[in-house]
Amino acid sequence: xxxxxxxxxxxxxxxxxxxxxxxxxxxxxxxxxxxxxxxxxxxxxxxxxxxxxxxxxxxxxxxxxxxxxxxxxxxxxxxxxxxxxxxxxxxxxxxxxxxxxxxxxxxxxxxxxxxxxxxxxxxxxxxxxxxxxxxxxxxxxxxxxxxxxxxxxxxxxxxxxxxxxxxxxxxxxxxxxxxxxxxxxxxxxxxxxxxxxxxxxxxxxxxxxxxxxxxxxxxxxxxxxxxxxxxxxxxxxxxxxxxxxxxxxxxxxxxxxxxxxxxxxxxxxxxxxxxxxxxxxxxxxxxxxxxxxxxxxxxxxxxxxxxxxxxxxxxxxxxxxxxxxxxxxxxxxxxxxxxxxxxxxxxxxxxxxxxxxxxxxxxxxxxxxxxxxxxxxxxxxxxxxxxx
Ligand SMILES: Cc1ncc(COP(=O)(O)O)c(C=O)c1O
Numbered sequence: 001x002x003x004x005x006x007x008x009x010x011x012x013x014x015x016x017x018x019x020x021x022x023x024x025x026x027x028x029x030x031x032x033x034x035x036x037x038x039x040x041x042x043x044x045x046x047x048x049x050x051x052x053x054x055x056x057x058x059x060x061x062x063x064x065x066x067x068x069x070x071x072x073x074x075x076x077x078x079x080x081x082x083x084x085x086x087x088x089x090x091x092x093x094x095x096x097x098x099x100x101x102x103x104x105x106x107x108x109x110x111x112x113x114x115x116x117x118x119x120x121x122x123x124x125x126x127x128x129x130x131x132x133x134x135x136x137x138x139x140x141x142x143x144x145x146x147x148x149x150x151x152x153x154x155x156x157x158x159x160x161x162x163x164x165x166x167x168x169x170x171x172x173x174x175x176x177x178x179x180x181x182x183x184x185x186x187x188x189x190x191x192x193x194x195x196x197x198x199x200x201x202x203x204x205x206x207x208x209x210x211x212x213x214x215x216x217x218x219x220x221x222x223x224x225x226x227x228x229x230x231x232x233x234x235x236x237x238x239x240x241x242x243x244x245x246x247x248x249x250x251x252x253x254x255x256x257x258x259x260x261x262x263x264x265x266x267x268x269x270x271x272x273x274x275x276x277x278x279x280x281x282x283x284x285x286x287x288x289x290x291x292x293x294x295x296x297x298x299x300x301x302x303x304x305x306x307x308x309x310x311x312x313x314x315x316x317x318x319x320x321x322x323x324x325x326x327x328x329x330x331x332x333x334x335x336x337x338x339x340x341x342x343x344x345x346x347x348x349x350x351x352x353x354x355x356x357x358x359x360x361x362x363x364x365x366x367x368x369x370x371x372x373x374x375x376x377x378x379x380x381x382x383x384x385x386x387x388x
Contacts (some may be wrong), residue, residue, distance in 0.1 A: 004362050004371040006319025009190055011366035012255070013197075016247040023243050035219075035236050043202070045249055052184065052204035054211035057242060061165040061187025063235035064201040066093035067217045068183035069128060071210055072159035074099050078127040081341075083113050084327045084351035086132040091328055098185055099127065101337050103329045107190035107296055107347045111135060111286045111300070111358075112308070113147040114350070115143030121342050122151065128159040132168035133177050133299050135323070135360075138292030141172045141180045145201050159183060165201075166297035168193040169256040173291055178204045188245055193259070193295050194252050200241040211309050255365040259296035262363055262372050269376045279380050281305050286358070299363040300324060301379070309379065313361075317380045321360040327351035 027038065039057050047055035058064050074080060074100035082091045084103040094101040104121045104152035107114045111134040118129060129148065131139040144160055151158045160181030164170070169185060170177040178184025186192075188200035205211050216223050221232030266285065283301035288294035300323060303309055313320045327339035327348050338346035361375050 003317035004319060004367075004374055006321060006360075006362050007191055007364050007368045009195070010194065010339055012364065015251055016244070019247050020244055023247070024240070027239055027243060033239050036239055038239040038242040038246070039237050041251075042237075044218055044247040046186075046202055048202070048205055049252070050179055050184075052176070052179045052206070054205045054208065056203045056211055056218065057237035058201045058203060058214075059235045060199040061163075061185060061189065061201040062089050062093060063218070063233065064183075064187070064203045065090060065130070065161065065163060065186035066096060067214050067233065067235060068159075068161050068185055068203055069097045069099070069104070069272060070217055072128055072161065072182065073326065074127045075283055076353050077125065079123060079125040081113075081118055081121055081126060081129045082328065083130070083132050084329055084348040085111060085324065085354050086134060086163070087165065088324060088328060088331060088333070089327075090130065090132060090165075091334055094130070095334075100125075100340075101328075101334065102340050103125070103327075103334070103337060103351075105350050106134070106294070106354070106355070107140075108350050109286070110137040110288055111287075111354060112137055112139040113144070113268075115140050115147065118144065119147055121340070122147065122158070123341065124156065126151070126158055128157070128161055130161045130163055130178060131181065132165075133161040133170060133295075135286060136167050136170050136295030136299065137286065137288040137299035138167070138172045138177055138294065140289060140312075142291070145180065157182065165189075166192065167295045168287065169252050170295035171293045177292070177295070179206075183210070184204070188241065193256060193297055194245060194248060196241045196245050196337075198238070198241060200237055200245065202237075256295055258365040259363055260294070262293075262367055262369075263296045263299050265312040265369070265372055266361065266363070266376065269380070270301070273380050283309060283359070283379060296363060298360045300358050300360045302354060302357040302359070306355055306359055308381075309359055312378045312381050313375075316374065318375055319362050319380050323358060323360045325355060327355050330355070 164178035165187035182205035188196040221228035273279035283303035
């Protein structure tokens with residue numbers, strides 16, 4: 001039986017293969033492997049693409065979050081608001097800077113932070129909000145920025161850190177995701193909308209001071225070699241990744257447009273099924289806020305019948321992923337932070353519901369329409385009518 005893979009990384013990378021080999025040869029001979037002109041060129045290109053004044057390339061999305069927290073001055077005794085449902089690694093850096101992650105529930109519609117719950121969770125110790133644009137769907141930046149502004153008016157500085165690791169090319173009110181907060185963190189992990197040949201990340205910032213500080217932090221705290229001004233990290237980007245990402249960047253928009261077209265096809269079919277009595281258990285999709293444009297990193301549905309849905313997909317050899325199997329406060333790493341002064345019982349009903357019921361279906365720029373139809377037919381457990 002023909003299978004539908006969840007992703008097709010080779011297809012995504014094939015477009016730049018020949019051009020990459022040529023540049024790799026040159027890099028190999030010049031032997032400038034870490035940082036250098038290739039990284040600077042990529043930083044300029046990514047800043048231009050997103051309309052950001054500064055881009056600092058780093059070694060991973062996790063490093064981007066970690067360095068942003070340090071640059072924001074977050075440390076021991078501080079609190080950082082983190083979605084209870086996001087990529088599990090995103091909360092690690094909060095603990096590593098000595099701060100306490102304060103988990104906040106997400107919205108059922110898009111899986112992003114629920115601003116009303118964020119407002120309730122803010123205390124005098126809150127120093128940052130880490131807002132994930134989950135699956136590429138933009139978090140409610142109007143509400144989050146208003147909260148930060150209100151805190152500032154009463155003398156409290158709260159940094160807004162956008163976790164745009166899944167959101168390359170997405171926007172909010174026409175402006176790129178990652179450029180609304182104080183820090184915009186990206187991952188170039190191979191499966192991302194802009195994926196590298198290994199790990200990589202970037203931070204978008206608005207001020208030269210932040211960019212200079214982050215460049216120092218990524219290189220052992222040094223502005224001048226062997227003369228660190230502060231304790232830093234080894235979080236530099238390899239030239240090889242920068243070369244490759246620079247070649248792939250021009251294809252990001254077309255790739256996202258293709259994802260959006262496929263997502264629209266899925267949405268149409270699921271929407272039609274939802275009002276059709278033949279499909280009483282049609283899964284519901286997570287959908288983006290209408291003020292933004294999603295990068296459609298993943299197409300995620302939720303259904304109380306997840307086990308049946310998985311079985312249907314497995315029977316037909318169709319790829320799928322549980323994103324994510326647990327709310328963060330329910331994982332061993334973060335259980336100790338499940339309760340806090342504002343959430344004494346550690347209640348995260350939406351995050352827990354999504355962890356129990358959500359499933360990602362295949363969605364990538366090289367997915368064929370016939371394959372998308374096969375996915376839908378498996379999801380609805382019936383041959384699809386030709387109108388869908
Ligand atoms: C939402 C989110 N945040 C952070 C990360 C961490 O990025 P990386 O794997 O590049 O460290 C990822 C991805 O992997 C992610 O999806």
